[in-house]
Amino acid sequence: MRDFRKYDIWTDSMELVNAIYTFVEAFPNTEKYGLSSQITRSAVSIPSNIAEGASRNSEKDFARFLEIALGSAFELET
Template identity: 55%
Template sequence: MHNFKELEIWKISRKFCSKVYLATNNFPQSEKFGITNQMRRSAVSIPSNIAEGASRHSNKDFCRFLEIAIGSCYELETQLLISNDLGFLNDASNHSLLYELNRIIMMASKFMSSLKKNDLK
């Protein structure tokens, strides 16, 4: 079992979630229950699944929750690209968010590899 509040990936993904909320504040009101809501839910899902996985007693279970978090990252990546296509996000904001999101994906993937290696020992 891990203390999720001490995990760097959780800290980064939590801060990233706030950035998604701020970025979607300027989306059209007509999208409040559309892409805005979906993007926020995807963003919240990332640190939430990391936290839930950290509570599990096996690395295998934790890896499963990290996989779900990565899935939420890819879902959010798609939504960011669509938002940019629709003109809801400018290119600079979109690029910055995508860069941070890919960093989270890489961190989660490396962490999963580390957990799997520890299971082999």
Template identity: 55%
Template sequence: MNHKELDVWIKSIDLVESIYKISNTFPDTEKFGLTSQIRRATVSIPSNIAEGAGRKGNKEFIQFLYMALGSLTELDTQYLIAVRLNYINKDKELELLINDVKRLLLGFRNYLNRKL
């Protein structure tokens, strides 16, 4: 399976791009804190999808989708922290993108589960 053709991978790459842009506005004091953490969590999402796609079967792929979901939840929490600390304003487009990626991850996981 080519991960680059999966809607969930494509959307998660869009999410990485958005997070990198928005985290550029964080204070310099957060360079090794929240900025680094939110970027690592975001990059982990498409990375886990890609790694799962390269594994030998759907069961392993599903485990990597769970890791991607965990990273997405981590990202969502870090986004909310950045909003509460007034590093950024609430961003409806970003929130929709986060929800889209979550919906796609869950849907793809369910699809692979049915194929087991």
């Protein structure tokens, strides 16, 4: 099993999550359950999928979770 905490991409994505939560605090309350929620969920999904993938035994499974994390990054960017 891999230690996901040692991956720079996981550390960077955790910093991104913190920045995103700070960013959405400035959103109006009308966006609390809309845009803010979507943005924070996609941001949290990035390091979560990296961590989950690191627990997988095969490289193929790990790569699949990295692809999912990438998809969440694209969603966040959009």
